[in-house]
Amino acid sequence: MTLFSLDESQIFEAIRAITPHRSPDERAPRESSNEDAEVAERFARAAWSGIAEPGDLVAGVVVRALGAGPALMALVERHSRSRVLDSLATAGVDEVKPSVLATALERWMPRLTAGSALSSLRLAARCGARLVVPGDEEWPGSFGDLGEHEPLALWVRGDLNALNRMSHTVSLVGARAATGYGEHVAMELSAGLIDRKMGIVSGAAYGIDGMAHRAALASSGFTAAFLAGGVDRFYPSGHDALLTRITKVGAVISELPCGSPPTKWRFLQRNRLIAAASKATVVVEAGSRSGSLNTAAHASSIGRPVGAVPGPVTSLSSAGCHRLLREYGAECVTNADEVMALFTPVSDNEPRLDTPITQAAAGPASERRQQHRSSDEVRLADALSSRAPRLTADIAKRSGLSISRTSSLLGSLSLAGSVVEGERGWKKIEP
Amino acid sequence: MTLFSLDESQIFEAIRAITPHRSPDERAPRESSNEDAEVAERFARAAWSGIAEPGDLVAGVVVRALGAGPALMALVERHSRSRVLDSLATAGVDEVKPSVLATALERWMPRLTAGSALSSLRLAARCGARLVVPGDEEWPGSFGDLGEHEPLALWVRGDLNALNRMSHTVSLVGARAATGYGEHVAMELSAGLIDRKMGIVSGAAYGIDGMAHRAALASSGFTAAFLAGGVDRFYPSGHDALLTRITKVGAVISELPCGSPPTKWRFLQRNRLIAAASKATVVVEAGSRSGSLNTAAHASSIGRPVGAVPGPVTSLSSAGCHRLLREYGAECVTNADEVMALFTPVSDNEPRLDTPITQAAAGPASERRQQHRSSDEVRLADALSSRAPRLTADIAKRSGLSISRTSSLLGSLSLAGSVVEGERGWKKIEP
Structure with missing residues (x-):
């Protein structure tokens, strides 16, 4: 194996240092040509x-x-x-236009230098980052939904198993310039989701992101941060x-090799990883041009x-x-329950605005009894007093119900203990 | 004409006093049998x-x-x-079940007393209320959407023309127990809608309703209040x-005759008039069981x-x-513009979340230029510095663009004045 005229053993050593370890003999000398191919x-x-x-679409197609x-x-x-087009055609891919490929080749070539690849590997080894690629058991299946925008590789600092826990996370994101209100809600949601056995994904920015991570840590929960630059140098430095x-309880992840600075483009693309990693994305607080809308x-x-x-x-x-x-x-x-409901199937018998209107103002279950009274009961209650006893005929007239309906309702309400009949008529019993 | 053994002239006089006046000879002696029928x-x-x-459905069907x-x-x-069923059948109505009609007759009879009808007419005359019925030119056409729940009559204090202005109103409703925030927003929306030539409909309750009316009055705008009881005695008395x-600039309206107290049932039914009168209903602030949800x-x-x-x-x-x-x-x-948009058709080319993602964070038009740059321009800008000049090859490498694409973009950006080339390379010019 020779690449860039690099010493083969250098590559081998560098890759071994950043490869997830799976067997007890992980540091054993290399043995198989199989391992050569993997390296x-x-x-x-x-x-x-x-x-x-x-997010380079052409690179995604060619590499795949x-x-x-x-x-x-x-x-x-x-x-x-x-020649590349021929290779693609042999692999059954014919959707890449020649001109598009030419442009892509032109933009890849300036970055094709032996030193930078190896130096990023060494930076990774130094900070303890490891490389995860599609096919590794740690590769998050949810990234498949990105299609040709799936990242080519991930650089991870922290717990590699974090990648497998992405299927039980929610992304909480928001403005750097958060208010006290926004930070309070971020904290409540994050802690509430941790209580509900979810992890928190975010972007480690100041403001909402940072609060979401912090509240997850404070609740001894799982959290992961996706960065727009290499994981060797944390951004923002204040975080x-x-x-x-x-990195102690979760993971800090990037698709860019160590040594890469964050750029505006990379922030926008990083956002797709935050979105794809979790089950749902919640924007906690954001100005009208916040990156969290992206x-x-x-x-x-x-x-x-x-x-x-x-x-x-007004905010x-x-x-x-x-x-x-x-x-x-x-x-x-x-609240956290409503966040959970984003990805939890709900039953169909939710109240809708076109259900009977007297029910539309129904509140919590404990208080619904009052609201679910029939309309006749509402009218009857309106016509009763808790102080002045009233005769059935009077109650019928006041309520606009028939005398027989009034009698029958009064009967059932007196069984329920809501009304009482005395010598001078019926009175309501206040609960 | 003899009803309830009432003196015909008493009825005539009472009705004349509460009938909208249309002709100069409005106080002329009665002349035609036509007028007899109308009275x-x-x-x-x-x-x-x-x-x-x-909202008595059977009454609506029978009267119609x-x-x-x-x-x-x-x-x-x-x-x-x-006999009533026969009359209905003759009129082509056969959907009323005998048992339902029997119940309805039983509930109407206790209220069929001569005195109460006439006394409510006299209360109306005393407070200057007038009676508007379907067919009158003042009858709000929008109430037709209530179908068989259309009110049988309206009692109005104030400007009768108010009823014709309903087609240019918005209903602003909300909790009695409003917060300072809610009242502030109610005031802003009400004033903003008045500025946009709309009137304000509400229910005159404490809190949001009252603030909506007040702000409309303060902006010299039109406002109308629907009450749950007779318009002779205003409720709540604090208002x-x-x-x-x-009543000086708009109207206070009820479907209940004067002398009728408000009841819970009537509040719920009154709400349908507030909803039907205007083009849209906006709930400004409401607890989870507020009547405004109704x-x-x-x-x-x-x-x-x-x-x-x-x-x-948190509120x-x-x-x-x-x-x-x-x-x-x-x-x-x-805001008021967004309220207007509720009933104003909008164009289809609104941005959606599935439009190109780099545009999704676009802000006000004046700032979109920045956001609508192509992704290549974003990358190029990331690779440029405003202090350190950089050579084209360096910029290409940093941006991940081809050298030729980098050159061509730099060329067009220098024409636009965003970049400048010096001896040591290209620099970005900060706006």
Whole structure:
């Protein structure tokens, strides 16, 4: 195996250092050509994660069609555009236009340098990051929903099992410039979801993200952070301690190799991972141009439920949430139970506005008895006094019910102990 | 014309006093048998409005089928159930079940007293209320949407033309126990809608209703209040001065004759009038069992748009609004423009969550330029510095774009004045 004229053993060593360990003899000397092939594929994935920007559709297609190793070799050996097209056609892929491929090759070549791939591997080894690629048992199945936008590889610091726990997480995101209200709600939702055995995914930004992570940690829950740059240097730096704590119980994850700085583009693409990782995305507080709306958009585009927490209409910091409710069909969520309901099937017998209107104002179950009285009972109660006894005829007239209906209702209500008849007529008994 | 053995001239006089005046000779002596018939019909409507409780479906069917006068005569003359069924059949109505009609006759009879009809007419005359019945030019056409739940008559204090202005109103309703936040929003919405040439309909209750009326008056706008009892005695009494002011520029309206006390049932039925009168109903602030949810339910059941104003999820006073958003498909509204949009057709090219995700975070039009940059431009901007000049190859590598694409973008951006090339490379120009 020779790549970039690098010493084979250097590559082997670097890859071994960042590969999830599965067997007791994990540090045994290499043995099989099988392992050689695996190392080559892992190295190629690692290299590709630095060559193609996150979300590079053409890279996704080429790597998937040819395999990361052969695709990388095609770059290293400077295969012509038509040769690559031939390889793709052999693999059954013919949707890549020649001009698109040419542009892609042009943008990949400037980044094809031997040193950067190896140095990012070494940075990863130094900070304890490991590389997870599709096919690894840790690879989150939920990322399959990203299709050709699925990341080529993930760099993980912390608990590798965190990736398998993504199927029981909710993404809580929101504005950096959060208000006290927003942070309070982020904390309540995060703690409430942890209580309900869910984990919290977020982006480690100041404001809502940070509060969501912190509340999860404070509740001894699971939390994971997706970064827009390499996991070797935490961003924002003010959250260095927080992110370090997250690596102890959860994971800090990026699709970019170590040494990569975060950029605006990478933040937008990082948001798709936050959206795809979890069962649902909830925007806790967001101005009308907050990046968390982008996360919500990603979630929606792959069919994940999106919740938005309302706030005062007088607060600009809730304007983005209200936009989500108004324009994007996000669900209004006000507590952890409602967040759980985003992805938990509900029964069909919810009250609707077109159900009988006297029931529409019904409150909590304990108080519904009062509300679920028939309309005749409501009228009868209106016509009764708890102080002045009234005769049946009078009650009938006041209530607009017939005398016989009035008698029969009074009878059943007196059995229930709600009314009592004395010498001068019927009185209501206040509960 | 003889009803209840009342003196004909008493009835004539009482009805004349509460009938909208249309001609200069409005006080002229009676002339035609035509007018006799009209007086009889008006009197019968007035009587029916006291005999049947609001929303009495059977009364609606019978009065509509036979006419208010003949229907009243049938009661006065104690027609048998089968005779009334025959009359209904002759009028083409056969959907009333005999047992239902029997019950209805039994509940109407206790209220059929000569004195009460006439005394409510006299109370009306004393307070300046007038009677409007279907067919009058003042009758609000929008009430037709109530079908058989259309009121039998309306009692109006104030400007009769108010009824014709209902087609340009919005109903603002909400909790009596409003917070400062709720009252502030009610005031803003009410004033904002008045600015947009709309009138405000509400229920004159303490809290949100009162604030909605007051803000409309303060903006010299039109407002109308629907009461659950007779318009001769304003309820709540603490809003006596407010309701009196409303009669000066708008109207105070009830379907119940003067002298009728408000009851729980009548409040619920009154809410259907608030919902039907206007173009849309907006719940400004409401606890989870607020009566205003009932108004929203009525609006929804006759196809009127329902808006709900969100608030802090920590405020119980907004819980009802959030329920409307969550469970009843109400629209989230945060300002007067959004209320207008409830009933104003909008174009289809609104952004949706499934539009390209880089656009989803777009803000006000003035700031969209930044957001609508192509993804390549975003990447290029990420790779440029405003301080350190960079060479094209370096920029290509940092951005992950091809060198030729980088050059071409730099060229067009330099024409636009966003970048500048010096001896040591390209720099970004901060706006």
